[in-house]
Amino acid sequence: MLVIIDYGVGNLSSIRNMLKKVDCDAVISSDGEVIEGADKLILPGVGAFDACAEKLRASGLINILNKKVLEDKTPVLGVCVGMQLLTEGSEEGVLPGLGWIKGRVVRFKQQQLPEGLKIPHMGWTDVVLNKASRLFQDMYEEPRFYFVHSYHPVLTNPEDALVSATYGYTFEAGMEHENIMGVQFHPEKSHKFGMKLLANFVKNY
Numbered sequence: 001m002l003v004i005i006d007y008g009v010g011n012l013s014s015i016r017n018m019l020k021k022v023d024c025d026a027v028i029s030s031d032g033e034v035i036e037g038a039d040k041l042i043l044p045g046v047g048a049f050d051a052c053a054e055k056l057r058a059s060g061l062i063n064i065l066n067k068k069v070l071e072d073k074t075p076v077l078g079v080c081v082g083m084q085l086l087t088e089g090s091e092e093g094v095l096p097g098l099g100w101i102k103g104r105v106v107r108f109k110q111q112q113l114p115e116g117l118k119i120p121h122m123g124w125t126d127v128v129l130n131k132a133s134r135l136f137q138d139m140y141e142e143p144r145f146y147f148v149h150s151y152h153p154v155l156t157n158p159e160d161a162l163v164s165a166t167y168g169y170t171f172e173a174g175m176e177h178e179n180i181m182g183v184q185f186h187p188e189k190s191h192k193f194g195m196k197l198l199a200n201f202v203k204n205y
Helices: 010-018 032-036 048-057 062-071 191-205
Strands: 004-007 027-029 040-043 076-079 103-107 121-129 142-148 151-155 160-167 171-175 180-182
Touching: 004 010, 004 032, 010 121, 010 191, 027 032, 032 062, 040 062, 040 191, 048 062, 048 191, 062 076, 121 171, 142 191, 151 171
Parallel strands: 004 027, 004 040, 040 076, 076 180
Antiparallel strands: 103 151, 121 142, 121 160, 160 171, 171 180
16 A cells, blocks of 8 residues: 555545555555555645745654655655755755655755756656666656756765766765665656656655
């Protein structure tokens, strides 16, 4: 059973609808017992880091998620701000992240962007795979995904960097450490590329 964690933020129905297209009938839930019974988890998130971190804290689910992910090694996929929450924290706020992957989230550096490039980074962008991953198994050539974000992760351990993308400069756009995965882009808005990535998450983990 794949559970999309409902803690009050995120494009929950959009993610579930895309999963239906790959024959996965995912459950959206905020119920701790349901989440404990999951064999895969998706952590969504949209908006500001602190707002999402506060909602997650208020949900009362953090202890359950720590057990599922860190002890039981349940595969988890963070999406957009949900991915950012996997890290230790963000320049966007003061609240801590889950700290499952070492690193922090920083704002795009305007001074490093060519003239005319604005923040947020919005639209379709190619990604480059940094290491072999079942999440990208048999992916379509020249994979590109839909992004909407002003912040991106800077990971402590280079081996955790799954994919990178370029917007003025190259940044880490996805992460993977053991059973913990996250992508800065929106697979649910990324057509065949996003569908393939979600299908791989369902089938390969």
